[in-house]
Amino acid sequence: MSRARTPEAGSRGEPRGRTDKRQAILEAAFRTFARDGYGQSCVREIAEAAEVAKPTIYNRLGDKETLFREAMKAAVEHTADRSLSALEPLRTPGDDIRPVLEEAGLRLLRSHACQESQALRRLLSAEAPRFPDLLEEIQRVGAQRIQDALADRLARLVLAKRLEATDVERASEQFLALLTGPMELRSALGTRAVPDEELHSVAEAAVDTFLRAYAPRDPG
Amino acid sequence: MSRARTPEAGSRGEPRGRTDKRQAILEAAFRTFARDGYGQSCVREIAEAAEVAKPTIYNRLGDKETLFREAMKAAVEHTADRSLSALEPLRTPGDDIRPVLEEAGLRLLRSHACQESQALRRLLSAEAPRFPDLLEEIQRVGAQRIQDALADRLARLVLAKRLEATDVERASEQFLALLTGPMELRSALGTRAVPDEELHSVAEAAVDTFLRAYAPRDPG
DNA sequence: AGTACGTTGAACCAACCGGTTCATTTACTT
DNA sequence: AAGTAAATGAACCGGTTGGTTCAACGTACT
Numbered sequence: 001m002s003r004a005r006t007p008e009a010g011s012r013g014e015p016r017g018r019t020d021k022r023q024a025i026l027e028a029a030f031r032t033f034a035r036d037g038y039g040q041s042c043v044r045e046i047a048e049a050a051e052v053a054k055p056t057i058y059n060r061l062g063d064k065e066t067l068f069r070e071a072m073k074a075a076v077e078h079t080a081d082r083s084l085s086a087l088e089p090l091r092t093p094g095d096d097i098r099p100v101l102e103e104a105g106l107r108l109l110r111s112h113a114c115q116e117s118q119a120l121r122r123l124l125s126a127e128a129p130r131f132p133d134l135l136e137e138i139q140r141v142g143a144q145r146i147q148d149a150l151a152d153r154l155a156r157l158v159l160a161k162r163l164e165a166t167d168v169e170r171a172s173e174q175f176l177a178l179l180t181g182p183m184e185l186r187s188a189l190g191t192r193a194v195p196d197e198e199l200h201s202v203a204e205a206a207v208d209t210f211l212r213a214y215a216p217r218d219p220g
Numbered sequence: 221m222s223r224a225r226t227p228e229a230g231s232r233g234e235p236r237g238r239t240d241k242r243q244a245i246l247e248a249a250f251r252t253f254a255r256d257g258y259g260q261s262c263v264r265e266i267a268e269a270a271e272v273a274k275p276t277i278y279n280r281l282g283d284k285e286t287l288f289r290e291a292m293k294a295a296v297e298h299t300a301d302r303s304l305s306a307l308e309p310l311r312t313p314g315d316d317i318r319p320v321l322e323e324a325g326l327r328l329l330r331s332h333a334c335q336e337s338q339a340l341r342r343l344l345s346a347e348a349p350r351f352p353d354l355l356e357e358i359q360r361v362g363a364q365r366i367q368d369a370l371a372d373r374l375a376r377l378v379l380a381k382r383l384e385a386t387d388v389e390r391a392s393e394q395f396l397a398l399l400t401g402p403m404e405l406r407s408a409l410g411t412r413a414v415p416d417e418e419l420h421s422v423a424e425a426a427v428d429t430f431l432r433a434y435a436p437r438d439p440g
Numbered sequence: 441a442g443t444a445c446g447t448t449g450a451a452c453c454a455a456c457c458g459g460t461t462c463a464t465t466t467a468c469t470t
Numbered sequence: 471a472a473g474t475a476a477a478t479g480a481a482c483c484g485g486t487t488g489g490t491t492c493a494a495c496g497t498a499c500t
Contacts, residue, residue, distance in 0.1 A: 021477085037346060039259020042457060053478045058459065126257060126346030128409045135408060143405055173402045174429050181397020185363055188355060189348045209394055213432035241447085262487060273448045275490080280446095284488065 022060055025050045029071040034119035038068055038127050069134055072123065079117040080142045086111055087146075090153035097162050098211060105179055105203035108146075112180050113199060118190030147172050164216040171214055178206035242280055245270045249291040254339035258288055258347050289354055292343065299337040300362045306331055307366075310373040317382050318431060325399055325423035328366075332400050333419060338410030367392050384436040391434055398426035 028050030032041045043064055047054040061067040086107030089100040111117060120138075128135045151172035157163040165171040182202050187194050248270035252261045263284055267274040281287040306327030309320040331337060340358075348355045371392035377383040385391040402422050407414050 035349065037257070037259050037350070039257050040350075043459085044457080054458095055460080055479085056477055059476080064458065122345050122348065125342050125409045128342065128411045129255065130257070130260075132408075132411065135411065139405065139408065147405070170425055173405075174398055174425065177397050177401025178394055181401035182393045185359060185367070185393075188352075188359065189345045191348045191352065191355065205390055205394065209429070209433040212434075213429040263489085264487085274488095275449090276447060278489065 021050075021052060021056065023074075025052055025057055025060060025067075026071045026074045028052075029067050030075050030116075030119070033068060033071060033123055038123070043067070068127070069131070072120065072134060072138060075116060075120045076138045076142045079111060079114070079120060080145060082114075083108060083111040083117075083142075083146045084149055087149055087153055090150075090157070093157065093160075093162060097157060098207060101207045101210065102203055105175075105207050106200055108176070109179055109183070109199045109203050110196070113183060113187060113194050115193075118187065122190050147176060150175065161216060163214050165214050171210075174213075175206065175210050178209055179203060182206075241270075241272060241276065243294075245272055245277055245280060245287075246291045246294045248272075249287050250295050250336075250339070253288060253291060253343055258343070263287070288347070289351070292340065292354060292358060295336060295340045296358045296362050299331060299334070299340060300365060302334075303328060303331040303337075303362075303366045304369055307369055307373055310370075310377070313377065313380075313382060317377060318427060321427045321430065322423055325395075325427050326420060328396070329399055329403070329419045329423050330416070333403060333407060333414050335413075338407065342410050367396060370395060381436060383434050385434050391430075394433075395426065395430050398429055399423060402426075 025046070029041075029046045032046045032049055035041075036045075043057060044054055046067070047057055050057075057067065061070060087104055089103040089107070093100045120142075124135060124138055147169075151168045154163060154165060154168045154171050154175075158165050158168060163171070179202065182205075183194065186192075186198065186202070245266070249261075249266045252266045252269055255261075256265075263277060264274055266287070267277055270277075277287065281290060307324055309323040309327070313320045344355060344358055367389075371388045374383060374385060374388045374391050374395075378385050378388060383391070399422065402425075403414065406412075406418065406422070
């Protein structure tokens, strides 16, 4: 039961069975960094958590700094994909757009409030001054992409006269702000797990305010 | 020109000239922690930045950890006071409440976007898992107090029929979310200075949406 | 003048960390 | 079965860190 975690990775195309170890290292590194912070983490502990020898880490990733970078990049792909898929309901709005907005909002919030996502933001925020390029890249494939995708969805709704927004970028930004803004305090900067009912009520309140501001005024 | 930085501190009442040194240490510590992070900062550098000998730090603050705690607590008092004073305009609303909301919003945003405040949030977010009690205290005297004070102001406006809100806590939370939420991306997690015009436009957009959602519907 | 206290610099300590080397073992390829 | 490449553990290295000790110094009170 020591290793052999391979789920069903084809392991073909890659030079050897190395991708398996690499992934294990990156996951353990992210967990360790998230728990102790970059400066307080030591490679030995990461190696232990990954059930891997220390030289293996340096062979595959060469450096504590690149180890950190790769672990962060791997983490953002997980979370961003999940957030993007949360926007799917907006593709098929019903008679009333409120339900799909609430559904999308709730799923965005769940993705935003999950442990991995919170740890990613905490770590990124912490090391941002020392890794400006990493910050730029992660913001681009993370938050920025979500905001742009949401703006696309909102633009469709505006064209269909289901929303009234002169600036969909602004609307997208504010919708996300209404969702994630309140989470900062409620989740204690990402250190407390927020129950799902609370996410639900935050999403509901966000959609409510959003619709009051952006729903078409019927008698116009 | 080596030391003698005392601006005009009376240095009377305190046991010795110690408060002066203590403050210098705390400020230098905060600057160093903000620049390098907690784990990467070393006490020697802090001592140099404070123009103080290393044993002096250990004499006065005993520990790197308590040094960090005290520096953080000192920083939050600065920033929280400034944010609280930003709410003053709401005490004297004119015929239209929009101008005072925009004024308060802009001042909140300026306080939120200043370097010290951003560094404080970054550091707090970074070390939150390791200092849960510190996080709790700072949130209480910082963000939570602002949100409560704003809720008080909004409650007055509701009573005066200038706003329509069934839940002023929620309204306060969302007003702050509309202000600070968009800043996360725009300020690159607090590492980029945001020009004042941009703060102005964010505040304007926030107030606009807020009023659309919470202004009394005249023909009701 | 004397004393008590805080500051200072320097040296010191034990522990730890990032990173490397190397001989040995494991496992896959042909 | 032979060969190759990766993984392993252990030891090792130079550098840094948090924290302490100590003798010398300055300064404020009495």
